[in-house]
Amino acid sequence: MGEHQPVRTVRPYDGLNELARRRGLNCTNKPCGVWPTWPESLKKARQRYAASFLSYLKRADTAKRNFIFISHADCIASVLAVLPSKAGHLVESVGYGASVFGAKRSRDPQIQFPPVRFKSEKSTHSLVSADSLKSEEPSTEFEDTVTYTEDMENSASCDVMEPIYVDVAARMKTTKAKRCFWEVQTHGVTMGPRWRNSSQVLALAKKAMKSSSELDDKLFDELLGGLPT
Template sequence: KGRLLVDLSLGEVYGPSVMGGARVPVATRPLEEMAHEGLPHGTLRRAQVLGEWPSWPEDLQSARGRYAACFLRYLRGSYTTQWDFLLVTHADCVATALTMMPSHAAQVVVGVEYGGMFLARSRGRSRFAPPARLVQAQHLLAWVMRCGGGRAPAAERAFGDKDRVVDGPELKVLNVHAAASDGWEVQLHGILLKSTGVEQPGTDEAVGRKESQIKRLSTSWSF
Protein backbone atom coordinates (compact mmCIF):
# COMPACT_ATOMS: atom_id res chain seq x y z
CA LYS A 1 0.00 0.00 0.00
CA GLY A 2 1.10 3.55 -0.69
CA ARG A 3 0.46 7.01 0.66
CA LEU A 4 -0.99 9.86 -1.38
CA LEU A 5 -0.01 13.44 -0.58
CA VAL A 6 -1.76 16.36 -2.25
CA ASP A 7 0.83 19.11 -1.85
CA LEU A 8 -0.59 22.57 -2.49
CA SER A 9 2.96 23.91 -2.81
CA LEU A 10 3.32 22.09 -6.14
CA GLY A 11 0.31 23.73 -7.80
CA GLU A 12 0.26 25.79 -11.00
CA VAL A 13 1.53 29.35 -11.25
CA TYR A 14 -1.21 31.16 -9.33
CA GLY A 15 -1.25 34.37 -11.32
CA PRO A 16 -2.31 36.09 -14.57
CA SER A 17 0.38 34.38 -16.69
CA VAL A 18 -1.59 31.13 -16.41
CA MET A 19 -4.96 31.91 -14.83
CA GLY A 20 -5.80 35.10 -16.70
CA GLY A 21 -6.44 38.56 -15.30
CA ALA A 22 -9.15 37.74 -12.76
CA ARG A 23 -8.36 35.89 -9.56
CA VAL A 24 -9.40 32.25 -9.77
CA PRO A 25 -11.19 30.91 -6.69
CA VAL A 26 -9.61 27.85 -5.14
CA ALA A 27 -11.62 24.78 -6.07
CA THR A 28 -10.63 21.28 -5.02
CA ARG A 29 -12.41 17.96 -4.98
CA PRO A 30 -12.99 16.10 -1.70
CA LEU A 31 -9.85 14.22 -0.78
CA GLU A 32 -11.56 10.85 -0.40
CA GLU A 33 -13.14 11.15 -3.84
CA MET A 34 -9.88 12.22 -5.43
CA ALA A 35 -7.76 9.61 -3.69
CA HIS A 36 -9.82 6.53 -4.47
CA GLU A 37 -11.34 7.26 -7.87
CA GLY A 38 -9.99 4.76 -10.37
CA LEU A 39 -7.88 2.90 -7.81
CA PRO A 40 -8.55 -0.65 -6.60
CA HIS A 41 -9.87 -0.82 -3.05
CA GLY A 42 -7.08 -0.97 -0.50
CA THR A 43 -4.41 0.54 -2.77
CA LEU A 44 -3.79 3.52 -0.51
CA ARG A 45 -2.89 3.29 3.14
CA ARG A 46 -3.34 7.00 3.79
CA ALA A 47 -4.12 10.23 1.94
CA GLN A 48 -3.62 13.76 3.18
CA VAL A 49 -3.34 17.38 2.06
CA LEU A 50 -0.33 19.48 2.99
CA GLY A 51 1.40 22.68 1.93
CA GLU A 52 -0.11 26.11 1.34
CA TRP A 53 -1.70 27.87 -1.61
CA PRO A 54 0.49 30.63 -3.04
CA SER A 55 -0.74 34.19 -2.75
CA TRP A 56 -2.47 35.89 -5.68
CA PRO A 57 -1.10 37.28 -7.95
CA GLU A 58 1.95 35.04 -8.14
CA ASP A 59 4.58 35.82 -10.76
CA LEU A 60 6.62 33.25 -12.64
CA GLN A 61 9.84 33.92 -10.74
CA SER A 62 8.13 33.35 -7.39
CA ALA A 63 6.49 30.15 -8.65
CA ARG A 64 9.81 28.74 -9.86
CA GLY A 65 11.38 29.47 -6.49
CA ARG A 66 8.46 27.69 -4.82
CA TYR A 67 8.87 24.65 -7.07
CA ALA A 68 12.63 24.49 -6.46
CA ALA A 69 12.33 24.68 -2.68
CA CYS A 70 9.51 22.11 -2.56
CA PHE A 71 11.29 19.70 -4.89
CA LEU A 72 14.49 19.81 -2.84
CA ARG A 73 12.52 19.12 0.34
CA TYR A 74 11.14 15.92 -1.21
CA LEU A 75 14.52 14.96 -2.64
CA ARG A 76 16.21 15.37 0.71
CA GLY A 77 13.38 13.55 2.47
CA SER A 78 13.64 10.65 0.06
CA TYR A 79 17.37 10.40 0.64
CA THR A 80 17.21 10.49 4.42
CA THR A 81 14.25 8.08 4.74
CA GLN A 82 15.42 5.75 1.93
CA TRP A 83 11.91 5.85 0.43
CA ASP A 84 11.12 6.47 -3.22
CA PHE A 85 8.55 9.04 -4.21
CA LEU A 86 6.66 9.95 -7.37
CA LEU A 87 5.67 13.57 -7.98
CA VAL A 88 2.86 14.17 -10.46
CA THR A 89 2.83 17.81 -11.52
CA HIS A 90 2.87 20.11 -14.57
CA ALA A 91 5.36 21.36 -17.16
CA ASP A 92 6.79 24.38 -15.34
CA CYS A 93 7.41 22.41 -12.17
CA VAL A 94 8.95 19.50 -14.10
CA ALA A 95 11.28 21.92 -15.92
CA THR A 96 12.32 23.68 -12.72
CA ALA A 97 12.88 20.41 -10.86
CA LEU A 98 15.01 18.98 -13.66
CA THR A 99 17.29 22.01 -13.74
CA MET A 100 17.86 21.65 -9.99
CA MET A 101 19.80 18.46 -10.75
CA PRO A 102 23.54 19.17 -11.28
CA SER A 103 23.58 17.01 -14.42
CA HIS A 104 21.11 19.37 -16.12
CA ALA A 105 21.86 22.73 -14.48
CA ALA A 106 23.28 24.05 -17.76
CA GLN A 107 20.36 22.82 -19.89
CA VAL A 108 17.37 24.85 -21.06
CA VAL A 109 13.98 23.12 -21.02
CA VAL A 110 11.77 24.25 -23.91
CA GLY A 111 8.89 21.82 -23.58
CA VAL A 112 7.48 18.85 -21.70
CA GLU A 113 5.43 16.31 -23.64
CA TYR A 114 2.29 14.79 -22.16
CA GLY A 115 3.56 12.22 -19.71
CA GLY A 116 7.04 13.73 -19.84
CA MET A 117 9.13 12.91 -16.80
CA PHE A 118 12.53 12.27 -15.35
CA LEU A 119 13.75 9.57 -12.96
CA ALA A 120 16.44 10.39 -10.41
CA ARG A 121 18.38 7.65 -8.64
CA SER A 122 20.87 8.16 -5.82
CA ARG A 123 24.44 7.12 -6.51
CA GLY A 124 24.82 6.16 -2.88
CA ARG A 125 26.11 9.20 -1.04
CA SER A 126 26.43 8.25 2.62
CA ARG A 127 25.01 11.52 3.91
CA PHE A 128 24.51 15.16 3.09
CA ALA A 129 27.46 17.39 3.77
CA PRO A 130 26.55 19.61 6.74
CA PRO A 131 25.89 22.44 6.62
CA ALA A 132 24.11 22.41 3.26
CA ARG A 133 25.88 24.90 1.02
CA LEU A 134 23.95 27.80 -0.40
CA VAL A 135 24.26 28.49 -4.10
CA GLN A 136 22.69 31.02 -6.39
CA ALA A 137 19.85 29.71 -8.49
CA GLN A 138 21.33 31.34 -11.57
CA HIS A 139 24.04 28.66 -11.40
CA LEU A 140 21.58 25.82 -10.76
CA LEU A 141 18.41 26.74 -12.59
CA ALA A 142 18.54 26.77 -16.38
CA TRP A 143 16.40 29.53 -17.80
CA VAL A 144 13.08 28.16 -18.98
CA MET A 145 13.15 29.92 -22.32
CA ARG A 146 10.38 31.71 -24.18
CA CYS A 147 8.59 29.46 -26.62
CA GLY A 148 5.95 30.66 -28.98
CA GLY A 149 4.09 33.65 -27.56
CA GLY A 150 1.93 34.22 -24.50
CA ARG A 151 0.09 31.56 -22.58
CA ALA A 152 -3.69 31.66 -22.42
CA PRO A 153 -5.85 30.88 -19.37
CA ALA A 154 -5.91 27.24 -18.34
CA ALA A 155 -9.19 26.37 -20.10
CA GLU A 156 -7.86 27.63 -23.43
CA ARG A 157 -4.35 26.17 -23.38
CA ALA A 158 -3.52 23.83 -26.22
CA PHE A 159 -0.09 23.25 -27.67
CA GLY A 160 -0.59 20.15 -29.78
CA ASP A 161 1.24 17.14 -28.38
CA LYS A 162 3.25 18.85 -25.67
CA ASP A 163 2.81 21.20 -22.73
CA ARG A 164 4.96 24.27 -23.26
CA VAL A 165 6.46 25.99 -20.29
CA VAL A 166 5.15 29.43 -19.33
CA ASP A 167 6.74 32.47 -20.93
CA GLY A 168 8.39 34.87 -18.55
CA PRO A 169 11.39 36.98 -17.60
CA GLU A 170 14.70 35.49 -16.60
CA LEU A 171 14.98 34.36 -13.01
CA LYS A 172 16.68 36.66 -10.57
CA VAL A 173 19.11 35.41 -7.95
CA LEU A 174 17.49 32.99 -5.52
CA ASN A 175 19.33 31.27 -2.69
CA VAL A 176 18.42 27.59 -2.34
CA HIS A 177 19.90 24.56 -0.60
CA ALA A 178 21.59 22.52 -3.32
CA ALA A 179 23.15 19.62 -1.43
CA ALA A 180 20.00 17.54 -1.78
CA SER A 181 20.45 17.29 -5.56
CA ASP A 182 24.10 16.18 -5.54
CA GLY A 183 25.04 12.59 -6.36
CA TRP A 184 22.02 11.60 -8.46
CA GLU A 185 21.73 9.78 -11.79
CA VAL A 186 19.01 11.31 -13.98
CA GLN A 187 17.11 9.70 -16.87
CA LEU A 188 14.71 11.64 -19.10
CA HIS A 189 11.60 10.84 -21.10
CA GLY A 190 9.54 13.31 -23.14
CA ILE A 191 11.42 16.47 -22.14
CA LEU A 192 12.68 18.81 -24.86
CA LEU A 193 16.03 20.48 -24.18
CA LYS A 194 17.79 23.37 -25.86
CA SER A 195 21.38 22.66 -26.85
CA THR A 196 23.51 24.72 -29.27
CA GLY A 197 20.41 26.22 -30.87
CA VAL A 198 18.67 22.88 -31.53
CA GLU A 199 15.76 21.32 -29.68
CA GLN A 200 16.64 17.79 -28.62
CA PRO A 201 14.19 15.38 -26.98
CA GLY A 202 15.37 13.97 -23.67
CA THR A 203 15.07 10.19 -23.62
CA ASP A 204 15.70 7.43 -21.13
CA GLU A 205 19.20 6.01 -21.18
CA ALA A 206 17.55 2.61 -20.94
CA VAL A 207 14.15 2.90 -22.59
CA GLY A 208 13.36 -0.76 -22.15
CA ARG A 209 13.63 -0.45 -18.36
CA LYS A 210 11.46 2.66 -18.02
CA GLU A 211 8.12 1.00 -17.35
CA SER A 212 9.53 -1.45 -14.83
CA GLN A 213 11.34 1.39 -13.05
CA ILE A 214 8.13 3.36 -12.74
CA LYS A 215 6.28 0.34 -11.36
CA ARG A 216 8.95 -0.09 -8.71
CA LEU A 217 8.58 3.48 -7.48
CA SER A 218 6.88 3.55 -4.12
CA THR A 219 4.49 6.34 -3.16
CA SER A 220 5.14 5.83 0.55
CA TRP A 221 6.00 9.35 1.71
CA SER A 222 6.27 10.63 5.26
CA PHE A 223 7.64 14.15 5.36
Protein backbone atom coordinates in the same frame (compact mmCIF):
# COMPACT_ATOMS: atom_id res chain seq x y z
CA MET B 1 -0.07 31.05 -10.74
CA GLY B 2 -1.60 34.19 -12.19
CA GLU B 3 -3.30 37.39 -11.07
CA HIS B 4 -6.62 35.77 -10.16
CA GLN B 5 -7.10 32.80 -7.86
CA PRO B 6 -8.79 29.95 -9.77
CA VAL B 7 -11.67 27.90 -8.45
CA ARG B 8 -10.21 25.11 -6.32
CA THR B 9 -10.21 21.90 -8.36
CA VAL B 10 -9.15 19.55 -5.58
CA ARG B 11 -10.67 18.72 -2.20
CA PRO B 12 -9.38 20.42 0.95
CA TYR B 13 -6.66 18.25 2.50
CA ASP B 14 -8.75 17.23 5.51
CA GLY B 15 -11.54 16.04 3.24
CA LEU B 16 -9.10 14.22 0.95
CA ASN B 17 -7.46 12.53 3.93
CA GLU B 18 -10.82 11.34 5.27
CA LEU B 19 -11.84 10.02 1.85
CA ALA B 20 -8.58 8.09 1.56
CA ARG B 21 -9.01 6.54 5.01
CA ARG B 22 -12.52 5.35 4.15
CA ARG B 23 -10.98 3.56 1.19
CA GLY B 24 -8.27 1.93 3.28
CA LEU B 25 -5.43 4.28 2.37
CA ASN B 26 -3.11 5.98 4.83
CA CYS B 27 -2.02 9.59 4.30
CA THR B 28 0.38 11.80 6.20
CA ASN B 29 -1.21 14.15 8.70
CA LYS B 30 0.61 17.14 7.27
CA PRO B 31 0.73 17.81 3.51
CA CYS B 32 4.01 18.77 1.87
CA GLY B 33 3.92 22.36 0.66
CA VAL B 34 1.44 25.20 1.04
CA TRP B 35 -1.27 26.80 -1.04
CA PRO B 36 0.11 29.74 -3.06
CA THR B 37 -0.65 33.30 -2.07
CA TRP B 38 -2.53 35.09 -4.84
CA PRO B 39 -1.67 36.91 -6.97
CA GLU B 40 1.40 34.73 -7.68
CA SER B 41 3.96 35.59 -10.36
CA LEU B 42 5.50 32.96 -12.62
CA LYS B 43 8.84 33.62 -10.91
CA LYS B 44 7.42 32.82 -7.45
CA ALA B 45 5.53 29.80 -8.77
CA ARG B 46 8.69 28.25 -10.19
CA GLN B 47 10.56 28.86 -6.95
CA ARG B 48 7.71 27.13 -5.10
CA TYR B 49 7.84 24.13 -7.44
CA ALA B 50 11.59 23.69 -6.93
CA ALA B 51 11.25 24.06 -3.14
CA SER B 52 8.48 21.45 -3.07
CA PHE B 53 10.65 19.01 -5.01
CA LEU B 54 13.52 19.43 -2.53
CA SER B 55 11.07 18.99 0.35
CA TYR B 56 10.02 15.65 -1.14
CA LEU B 57 13.67 14.61 -1.44
CA LYS B 58 14.13 15.39 2.25
CA ARG B 59 11.05 13.36 3.15
CA ALA B 60 12.23 10.46 1.01
CA ASP B 61 15.58 10.40 2.81
CA THR B 62 13.94 10.57 6.23
CA ALA B 63 11.37 7.85 5.50
CA LYS B 64 13.74 5.77 3.32
CA ARG B 65 11.08 5.57 0.63
CA ASN B 66 10.83 6.49 -3.04
CA PHE B 67 8.15 8.89 -4.24
CA ILE B 68 6.26 9.82 -7.38
CA PHE B 69 5.77 13.53 -7.99
CA ILE B 70 2.92 14.22 -10.43
CA SER B 71 2.64 17.75 -11.77
CA HIS B 72 2.77 19.86 -14.93
CA ALA B 73 5.30 21.10 -17.48
CA ASP B 74 6.53 24.14 -15.54
CA CYS B 75 7.14 22.01 -12.46
CA ILE B 76 9.24 19.50 -14.42
CA ALA B 77 11.29 22.36 -15.84
CA SER B 78 11.73 23.80 -12.33
CA VAL B 79 12.98 20.44 -11.03
CA LEU B 80 15.50 20.10 -13.86
CA ALA B 81 16.80 23.58 -13.09
CA VAL B 82 18.15 22.54 -9.68
CA LEU B 83 19.84 19.33 -10.84
CA PRO B 84 23.57 20.19 -11.00
CA SER B 85 24.37 18.83 -14.47
CA LYS B 86 21.14 20.23 -15.92
CA ALA B 87 21.19 23.77 -14.55
CA GLY B 88 22.03 26.39 -17.12
CA HIS B 89 20.30 24.65 -20.03
CA LEU B 90 16.98 25.70 -21.53
CA VAL B 91 13.99 23.37 -21.51
CA GLU B 92 12.30 24.08 -24.82
CA SER B 93 9.25 21.87 -24.36
CA VAL B 94 7.74 19.25 -22.06
CA GLY B 95 5.49 16.73 -23.78
CA TYR B 96 2.29 15.16 -22.50
CA GLY B 97 3.18 12.35 -20.11
CA ALA B 98 6.80 13.48 -19.85
CA SER B 99 8.80 12.12 -16.95
CA VAL B 100 12.05 12.44 -15.02
CA PHE B 101 13.48 9.39 -13.24
CA GLY B 102 16.33 9.66 -10.76
CA ALA B 103 18.39 7.25 -8.67
CA LYS B 104 21.18 7.99 -6.21
CA ARG B 105 24.49 6.30 -6.97
CA SER B 106 27.79 6.09 -5.10
CA ARG B 107 31.38 6.10 -6.34
CA ASP B 108 32.48 4.56 -3.04
CA PRO B 109 32.40 0.73 -3.34
CA GLN B 110 31.67 0.50 0.39
CA ILE B 111 28.42 2.42 -0.06
CA GLN B 112 25.75 0.46 -1.86
CA PHE B 113 22.27 1.61 -2.90
CA PRO B 114 19.42 -0.67 -3.99
CA PRO B 115 19.56 -1.31 -7.75
CA VAL B 116 17.16 0.72 -9.87
CA ARG B 117 16.22 -0.26 -13.40
CA PHE B 118 15.06 2.43 -15.76
CA LYS B 119 12.82 1.52 -18.65
CA SER B 120 14.46 2.17 -21.99
CA GLU B 121 13.54 5.23 -24.03
CA LYS B 122 12.04 2.89 -26.63
CA SER B 123 9.73 1.21 -24.14
CA THR B 124 8.43 4.51 -22.74
CA HIS B 125 7.94 6.40 -25.99
CA SER B 126 4.35 5.22 -26.21
CA LEU B 127 3.57 7.23 -23.08
CA VAL B 128 4.67 10.52 -24.64
CA SER B 129 2.46 12.41 -27.06
CA ALA B 130 3.95 14.08 -30.12
CA ASP B 131 2.19 17.26 -29.05
CA SER B 132 4.21 19.26 -26.54
CA LEU B 133 3.54 22.03 -24.07
CA LYS B 134 5.87 24.90 -24.90
CA SER B 135 7.51 26.49 -21.88
CA GLU B 136 6.75 30.16 -21.38
CA GLU B 137 8.91 33.17 -22.12
CA PRO B 138 12.59 32.13 -22.13
CA SER B 139 14.80 34.39 -20.05
CA THR B 140 18.41 34.71 -18.93
CA GLU B 141 17.67 35.00 -15.21
CA PHE B 142 16.82 32.15 -12.84
CA GLU B 143 14.45 34.41 -10.94
CA ASP B 144 12.32 34.82 -14.07
CA THR B 145 12.52 31.32 -15.50
CA VAL B 146 13.67 27.97 -14.26
CA THR B 147 16.27 26.69 -16.70
CA TYR B 148 17.47 23.61 -17.73
CA THR B 149 19.14 20.56 -19.08
CA GLU B 150 21.54 19.10 -21.57
CA ASP B 151 20.42 17.21 -24.68
CA MET B 152 19.86 13.63 -23.56
CA GLU B 153 20.23 11.96 -26.99
CA ASN B 154 18.07 9.07 -25.68
CA SER B 155 20.54 8.30 -22.88
CA ALA B 156 20.94 8.93 -19.17
CA SER B 157 23.31 11.43 -17.63
CA CYS B 158 24.91 11.63 -14.20
CA ASP B 159 24.40 14.60 -11.90
CA VAL B 160 27.33 15.49 -9.67
CA MET B 161 27.09 18.38 -7.23
CA GLU B 162 29.63 20.96 -8.32
CA PRO B 163 31.58 22.62 -5.46
CA ILE B 164 30.30 26.17 -4.99
CA TYR B 165 31.61 26.72 -1.45
CA VAL B 166 33.84 29.47 -0.16
CA ASP B 167 35.15 28.36 3.24
CA VAL B 168 37.28 25.26 3.95
CA ALA B 169 34.90 23.84 6.56
CA ALA B 170 32.03 23.82 4.10
CA ARG B 171 34.20 22.10 1.49
CA MET B 172 35.10 19.37 3.97
CA LYS B 173 31.42 18.73 4.59
CA THR B 174 30.90 18.08 0.88
CA THR B 175 33.54 15.35 0.64
CA LYS B 176 31.03 12.67 1.51
CA ALA B 177 28.36 14.17 -0.74
CA LYS B 178 30.71 14.30 -3.73
CA ARG B 179 31.03 10.50 -3.58
CA CYS B 180 27.41 10.33 -4.64
CA PHE B 181 25.65 11.45 -7.78
CA TRP B 182 22.19 11.36 -9.30
CA GLU B 183 21.65 9.20 -12.37
CA VAL B 184 18.80 10.85 -14.26
CA GLN B 185 16.75 9.95 -17.31
CA THR B 186 14.20 12.22 -18.95
CA HIS B 187 11.47 11.18 -21.37
CA GLY B 188 9.42 13.54 -23.52
CA VAL B 189 11.54 16.59 -22.63
CA THR B 190 13.19 18.61 -25.42
CA MET B 191 16.36 20.31 -24.26
CA GLY B 192 17.97 23.46 -25.62
CA PRO B 193 21.49 24.92 -25.44
CA ARG B 194 23.34 25.98 -22.30
CA TRP B 195 23.09 29.71 -21.62
CA ARG B 196 24.92 29.97 -18.29
CA ASN B 197 27.42 28.04 -16.15
CA SER B 198 25.58 25.52 -13.95
CA SER B 199 27.37 26.63 -10.76
CA GLN B 200 26.19 30.20 -11.32
CA VAL B 201 22.62 29.04 -11.91
CA LEU B 202 22.63 26.89 -8.76
CA ALA B 203 23.95 29.81 -6.71
CA LEU B 204 21.14 32.01 -8.06
CA ALA B 205 18.62 29.24 -7.39
CA LYS B 206 19.64 28.95 -3.75
CA LYS B 207 19.53 32.72 -3.30
CA ALA B 208 16.08 32.97 -4.87
CA MET B 209 14.66 30.07 -2.87
CA LYS B 210 15.92 31.35 0.49
CA SER B 211 13.15 33.93 0.54
CA SER B 212 10.41 31.47 -0.39
CA SER B 213 11.24 28.30 1.56
CA GLU B 214 12.84 26.96 4.73
CA LEU B 215 15.63 25.17 2.84
CA ASP B 216 19.06 26.47 3.83
CA ASP B 217 22.33 26.18 1.88
CA LYS B 218 23.54 23.09 3.75
CA LEU B 219 20.32 21.15 3.19
CA PHE B 220 20.17 22.26 -0.45
CA ASP B 221 23.67 20.87 -1.06
CA GLU B 222 23.08 17.64 0.86
CA LEU B 223 19.92 16.85 -1.09
CA LEU B 224 21.46 17.45 -4.50
CA GLY B 225 25.03 16.39 -3.87
CA GLY B 226 24.24 13.08 -2.19
CA LEU B 227 21.95 12.43 0.74
CA PRO B 228 23.58 11.34 4.03
CA THR B 229 23.89 7.55 4.34
